[in-house]
Amino acid sequence: MQRSLHIVPELCTGCLQCEMACSYDNEGVFNPAKSRIKVFNFHDQGRFVPYTCTQCAEAWCMMACPVDAISVDAATGAKVVSDVLCVGCKVCTIACPFGTVNYNSTSGKVIKCDLCEGDPECAKACPTSAIQWVDANWTGLDRMRTWAAKTDAGTQATAH
Amino acid sequence: MRYVIVGAGPSGVIAAETLRKVDRSGDITLIGGEPGPPYSRMAIPYYLSGGIDESGTLIRKDADHYDALDIRYVHGLAESVAPADRRLTLEGGEAIAYDSLLVATGSSAVRPPVPGLDRPGVHTCWTMDDARAIHDLAREGADVVLIGAGFIGCIILEALVERRVNLTVVEVEDRMVPRMMNAAAGAMLKRWCEAKGVRVLTSTRVTAVEDSGNGGGPLRVSVDPGAPMRADLVVVATGVRSNMDFLDGSGVKTATGIVVDDRLATSVDGIYAAGDVAEGPDFSGGWMVHAIQPTSADHGRIAALNMAGRGARYQGSLIMNVLDTAGLVSASFGKWQGTDGGDFAEAADEAGYRYIRLAFDGDHLIGALCVGRTEHVGVLRGLIQSRVALGAWKARLQADPHRIMEAYLANTQA
Known part of the structure; x- marks a missing residue:
C-alpha cells in the first residue's frame, strides 16, 4: 500500500517540531532553514500551514533535470534527488510550481522531501497530528493535485 | 513508422524516449552532432569547476539506455532535407528516409566580428570540446578575459572563479545579464562579483585580440574604453544562433528559430521542431525561442506525441532562468x-x-x-x-x- 503525507493545517500549532526532525534526520543539524517541510506563518490570522512536496504525478522537477538526478522511488512513489548525480544547477528549483525543491548552499545540491524511505520523520515528530502518514488513496491531496494540473495545462498532454 | 530525430540534446533524447513509450514497434533514429553519448550542455560549468567528470554531464547514465529502448543512436551532421521525398541527407552524403522528422539541432555559439577572435587561446564555451580546451587553459592564476556577461557568460564566470583564475569580464551593455536582470539587480550582481575579486567592465567593448608577439605566448586584449589586458585565455560568450541552415530550400518557415505551431509542427508536413532551435508558443503570448531546459523537455515530449499521432496540444511554456553567479x-x-x-x-x-x-x-x-x-x-x-x-x-x-x-x-x- 502506498502512503502519503496528509497535512491538516487546522491542527498545526506552529511548534516547528517537523522542521527540526526533518533537518536533523536529513542534514544532521537542527536548522529549519535546511528542512524539507516548512511551516508557513499567517501571523495576521493566527494560522500555521505546514507544506512540503506532494510527490505530484507531473514531477516537474524530475522532468526538468538535465542530468537524470531525480528518480521515482518505486516503493514509496517519492521523487528522490541523487546527491551523487545532482550538479547543483537549480533548474528544478524554478521548475517546481509549488516551491518545494530548494537549493542547499552548504552541499551545493538541491533538497526535497523524499518521504524518508517510507517512514517520514515530520509525521512522527508532529505532536498534534497536523501531519499524518496515511493511505495514499484516502487523503485530501486532491486539492493539491488540482493545482498541479493547472500549471501549464497542455504541456502535460499525455498519450491517450 | 520511421522516426528520425536530428539532435541529441535533452529535447531530442526526451522525444526519442517518448516515442518509444507510445510506439512499441516504430523505427527510431537519434542523430547526435558531436561524438560520444548524449550529454547536457547545462552540466558543462560543473565539469569545468571540477564538481563532476565528463560522465556526470550525460543525459542518461546507463551506457545501454538507448539500445535497451531500441533507439538507434548515430553520429552525423544534417546537410539538407528533401521534404517531397521525406529524406534527410547527412554531411558526407548518407541519406536517411523518414516518415516523421524532428529537428532538435539546438544552437551554436557565435563570435562577434572582432579581429583576432580566431586565434589559438580564444574559445567559445558551448560544446564538450570547448569545455575540454578551457579546462586545460584555465589554470589557477591564469589571466582570463571573458567576453560577455549574459546568462551563459555568468554561468561560465562561476566555473572560472572556482578554477581560481585571474578573471576580467567585459560586457558591452551597461549591466550584467541585461536580458534577465533590471538595473538594480544587475548592479547588485556586479558588486558581488567585484567583491569576489572579479574585474567587471560594463559598457565596454573588446576591439581586438592580438598575439603578444612571440607566438604561442599570451594574448593582448584591447578594450574601449580602457587599457589593453594580458590574457592566457579568452572565452567568448556573446550569444548563440539556431542551427537551421541545413533547412534552406526545404520550405520550412524560420524566423529567429524554426517556427512551430501548438503541435510543435513546422510549416512543412512531416517535420517538427523542438528545443533551443524552435520558436514556439510562449505562455505570456506570442512566439519565442526560449533556449531553456524545461521548455526543451516540454517540446521534446509534446513533439513526439504528435509525431506518433497522439494529438497533444501545447499552450506554451513559461520563460524562466536561474543563475548562480559566484x-x-x-x-x-x-x-x-x-x-x-x-x-x-x-x-x-x-x-x-x-x-x-x-x-x-x-x-x-x-x-x-x-x-x-x-x-x-x-x-x-x-x-x-x-x-x-x-x-x-x-x-x-x-x-x-x-x-x-x-x-x-x-x-x-x-
Whole structure:
C-alpha cells in the first residue's frame, strides 16, 4: 500500500517540531532553514500551514533535470534527488510550481522531501497530528493535485 | 513508422524516449552532432569547476539506455532535407528516409566580428570540446578575459572563479545579464562579483585580440574604453544562433528559430521542431525561442506525441532562468519587466545582497525577478502559470514581496 503525507493545517500549532526532525534526520543539524517541510506563518490570522512536496504525478522537477538526478522511488512513489548525480544547477528549483525543491548552499545540491524511505520523520515528530502518514488513496491531496494540473495545462498532454 | 530525430540534446533524447513509450514497434533514429553519448550542455560549468567528470554531464547514465529502448543512436551532421521525398541527407552524403522528422539541432555559439577572435587561446564555451580546451587553459592564476556577461557568460564566470583564475569580464551593455536582470539587480550582481575579486567592465567593448608577439605566448586584449589586458585565455560568450541552415530550400518557415505551431509542427508536413532551435508558443503570448531546459523537455515530449499521432496540444511554456553567479543565486520568471500601466512590488536589501521584484497585471502575477533568494522560488512559477487570482494578497505582496509562498498557499490550499 502506498502512503502519503496528509497535512491538516487546522491542527498545526506552529511548534516547528517537523522542521527540526526533518533537518536533523536529513542534514544532521537542527536548522529549519535546511528542512524539507516548512511551516508557513499567517501571523495576521493566527494560522500555521505546514507544506512540503506532494510527490505530484507531473514531477516537474524530475522532468526538468538535465542530468537524470531525480528518480521515482518505486516503493514509496517519492521523487528522490541523487546527491551523487545532482550538479547543483537549480533548474528544478524554478521548475517546481509549488516551491518545494530548494537549493542547499552548504552541499551545493538541491533538497526535497523524499518521504524518508517510507517512514517520514515530520509525521512522527508532529505532536498534534497536523501531519499524518496515511493511505495514499484516502487523503485530501486532491486539492493539491488540482493545482498541479493547472500549471501549464497542455504541456502535460499525455498519450491517450 | 520511421522516426528520425536530428539532435541529441535533452529535447531530442526526451522525444526519442517518448516515442518509444507510445510506439512499441516504430523505427527510431537519434542523430547526435558531436561524438560520444548524449550529454547536457547545462552540466558543462560543473565539469569545468571540477564538481563532476565528463560522465556526470550525460543525459542518461546507463551506457545501454538507448539500445535497451531500441533507439538507434548515430553520429552525423544534417546537410539538407528533401521534404517531397521525406529524406534527410547527412554531411558526407548518407541519406536517411523518414516518415516523421524532428529537428532538435539546438544552437551554436557565435563570435562577434572582432579581429583576432580566431586565434589559438580564444574559445567559445558551448560544446564538450570547448569545455575540454578551457579546462586545460584555465589554470589557477591564469589571466582570463571573458567576453560577455549574459546568462551563459555568468554561468561560465562561476566555473572560472572556482578554477581560481585571474578573471576580467567585459560586457558591452551597461549591466550584467541585461536580458534577465533590471538595473538594480544587475548592479547588485556586479558588486558581488567585484567583491569576489572579479574585474567587471560594463559598457565596454573588446576591439581586438592580438598575439603578444612571440607566438604561442599570451594574448593582448584591447578594450574601449580602457587599457589593453594580458590574457592566457579568452572565452567568448556573446550569444548563440539556431542551427537551421541545413533547412534552406526545404520550405520550412524560420524566423529567429524554426517556427512551430501548438503541435510543435513546422510549416512543412512531416517535420517538427523542438528545443533551443524552435520558436514556439510562449505562455505570456506570442512566439519565442526560449533556449531553456524545461521548455526543451516540454517540446521534446509534446513533439513526439504528435509525431506518433497522439494529438497533444501545447499552450506554451513559461520563460524562466536561474543563475548562480559566484555564489549569488538569481532567478527570473515570465514578464519580469512588467506591462504598461501594471503594478510592481519591490524590496531590496543592498547589504544582504537580496532583491525581489514582482510584476502584476491587474489581479495576477505575470513576472518576477529575485536575487539572493533560494527558498521556494519555484512558487513564482506556480503563481504565474496557474493564473492565481491574488485578491487581498496583491496588497500584501506589495507590502512584503517575499511572502510569495504564503500568497500561493492562502489562495490555493488553505
